[in-house]
Amino acid sequence: MIKILDRLLLFFYSIVIAVVAICTVLYATNVLDRSLLIGTEQWLDNAVIAGAIVIILISLRFFYISIRRDRASNHSIDLRNELGEIHISMETIENLALKAASRVRGVKDLKVKIRVTEAGLELVVRTFVDGETSIPGLTEEVQRQVRDHVTEVTGIPVAGVSVFIANIVQTQSFKSRVE
Structure with missing residues (x-):
């Protein structure tokens, strides 16, 4: 069950990172209007902060998975x-x-x-x-x-x-x- 959850998290994480990377490239090349990225509403700022926290938590989970020793596999x-x-x-x-x-x-x-x-x-x-x-x-x-x-x-x-x-x-x- 944990492996399925980790795969879903990895899928979600990779999609979000791809969208952020594309937006960053578009923003840096002035293709994306800069006024769209500046939040005028408080709820939008809160949503961005919550999204960033979720991405940080998922990153920490994947970091933990990458450094832990797998006890299930017998060498x-x-x-x-x-x-x-x-x-x-x-x-x-x-x-x-x-x-x-x-x-x-x-x-x-x-x-x-x-x-x-x-x-x-x-x-x-x-x-x-x-x-x-x-x-x-x-x-x-x-x-x-x-x-x-x-x-x-x-x-x-x-x-x-x-x-x-x-x-x-x-x-x-x-x-x-x-x-």
């Missing part, structure tokens, strides 16, 4: 044992999954996405295949290799491994030329 998984704490980066887990999946014959161009859940890690492996190997057998082997390797090396349970076959890699075949 590492933290474990604790009797000797102390262990921090395993998501990049390490991704590289372990890539290493395990690349051992399976027939897979090419691997990518891995990781999501941390209550049950453990959920990994999505996106790959191209050579088209020569049975896809159900190949994906099952990838799932097993990735799950076993990541669990064995990190000690973190893997809740599931999904495999997405993006396409088939075209292998180059060279025909021998006989004269």
Whole structure:
């Protein structure tokens, strides 16, 4: 809900800033009549002041968003044992999954996405295949290799491994030329 509100504020803010910038350029180039910008009514002055305060508050909100640390995103998984704490980066887990999946014959161009859940890690492996190997057998082997390797090396349970076959890699075949 907060992200939707922030997006709406950003949209409103960008529109207001664009209008103010356009008016400033028109005012500076004498295209806009200067008498229009000088308030003769008290309510108009109050409206301009209120608008300026709103813009300042929105600016402060966006400044806060830009400097705060996002606690929702995990850059590492933290474990604790009797000797102390262990921090395993998501990049390490991704590289372990890539290493395990690349051992399976027939897979090419691997990518891995990781999501941390209550049950453990959920990994999505996106790959191209050579088209020569049975896809159900190949994906099952990838799932097993990735799950076993990541669990064995990190000690973190893997809740599931999904495999997405993006396409088939075209292998180059060279025909021998006989004269």
